[in-house]
Amino acid sequence: MSEHDHDHGHDHPHAPITNGDEPAAAPRVRALEELLVEKGVIAREDVRARIDWLVSRSPGDGARLVARAWVDPAFKARLLEDARAAALELGLDPGPSPVVVGVENTADVHHMVVCTLCSCYPRALLGPPPDWYKSLPYRSRAVSDPRGVLSEFGVELDDDVEVRVLDSTADIRYLVIPRRPDGSDGMTEEELASLVTRDSMIGVAEPAAPAPVG
Amino acid sequence: MRYRVGQRVRVAARRHEGHHRTPGYVKGKSGSIERVHASFTNPETRAYGSDGLPSQTLYLVGFAQRDLWPEYRGRPSDRISVDVFEHWLEEAE
Amino acid sequence: MHDRGGWPTEARIDRSEHELADWELMMDAIVGALGGRGLMNVDExxxxxxxxxxxxxxQASYYxxxxxxxxxILAEKGVLAAGELDKRIGR
Known part of the structure; x- marks a missing residue:
């Protein structure tokens, strides 16, 4: 009656082992998983649970942190100090090990995040990183030509704004707290969260503008 | 913890053939400590199956963009901050 | 080679995105599961x-x-024998 009654040796989903447009890696990964499960090296339930966790991650969690920070300065201070603890405070799952630190965009400083060595990213709070974040041109140019990259993404900064790039090379993950948009006074925390886009928390976009009233 | 916030440091210019997390573009460059994060296992040994102990203090080190890229096109005040482990840092004069 | 910061390139950033395919999610989960068993860490x-x-x-994609x-790494640790995976997928 429980899942454990199944014979897992014969219970894998009978999906086609290859399909037309797939790269060669696709069937190879499925075969790897089968082999490792058969050997008892990993458990299929564990693999499935991890897939479920990964697909459940979304920028909505990060957006809730930002929205709370916009309305609650004390919370913002905690988010800047230790985003992991701040996430737990809101009942969000900050994920396994790495430490998450919030950085705040202001009228004077604009932060953007990159990982030049691989693709470190606060995915527990933002979901899996977009393809471009992992791409070689972004990893190359974000550090040496951040203003060019920002402009390509549609962010034009005033000349007196300092650009501050964060290269997350080690155990720390960075989450940008974008500037609260003008015209968002009086919005509820939930409405504010809907303005906070994934890209604004990477620092390559501004939050969405509030819909005009009326 | 050997360095404090605000202190000037230089990233070692040494070559390191194995796995390490210090980007080439800051090697040999000077910056200042912006934040002392915490201690973490050492990726240079952990990448080869050890437990990564003793752990190493990790710092956020800020550099002026103009010190890193001779042809940098942005503002003079633009900065880049990189996480660097303590054993890659030296005191800068 | 992996250390990309500041590599001279003017290449535009391709901003098209794709949802992770099942095999990509599975690859990610396998690494997590191996980590959970102490068989492979992120530095490895x-x-x-x-x-x-x-x-x-x-040329390779992320996953x-x-x-x-x-x-x-699994071959190095003796978890996978040489050619074992090739044999499994019938090559």
Missing amino acids: LRRGIESMPANAYE ERWLYSVES
């Missing part, structure tokens, strides 16, 4: 990726790099 994963020949690295790394 990265070392394995960095050991790719430059050409292969540049293709992970696959390459997991195969080589």
Whole structure:
């Protein structure tokens, strides 16, 4: 009656082992998983649970942190100090090990995040990183030509704004707290969260503008 | 913890053939400590199956963009901050 | 090769995105599961990726790099025998 009654040796989903447009890696990964499960090296339930966790991650969690920070300065201070603890405070799952630190965009400083060595990213709070974040041109140019990259993404900064790039090379993950948009006074925390886009928390976009009233 | 916030440091210019997390573009460059994060296992040994102990203090080190890229096109005040482990840092004069 | 910061390139950033395919999610989960069993850590994963020949690295997609790394690290640890995975997929 429980899942454990199944014979897992014969219970894998009978999906086609290859399909037309797939790269060669696709069937190879499925075969790897089968082999490792058969050997008892990993458990299929564990693999499935991890897939479920990964697909459940979304920028909505990060957006809730930002929205709370916009309305609650004390919370913002905690988010800047230790985003992991701040996430737990809101009942969000900050994920396994790495430490998450919030950085705040202001009228004077604009932060953007990159990982030049691989693709470190606060995915527990933002979901899996977009393809471009992992791409070689972004990893190359974000550090040496951040203003060019920002402009390509549609962010034009005033000349007196300092650009501050964060290269997350080690155990720390960075989450940008974008500037609260003008015209968002009086919005509820939930409405504010809907303005906070994934890209604004990477620092390559501004939050969405509030819909005009009326 | 050997360095404090605000202190000037230089990233070692040494070559390191194995796995390490210090980007080439800051090697040999000077910056200042912006934040002392915490201690973490050492990726240079952990990448080869050890437990990564003793752990190493990790710092956020800020550099002026103009010190890193001779042809940098942005503002003079633009900065880049990189996480660097303590054993890659030296005191800068 | 993996250390990309400041590489001279004017290449525009391709901003098209794709949803992770089932095999990509599975690859990610396998690495997590191996980590949970103490069989492979993130630093080993990265070392394995960095050991790719430059050409292969540049052409591979993100999770293709992970696959390459997991195969080589597990072979190194004796978890996978040489050719075992090839045999399994009938090559």
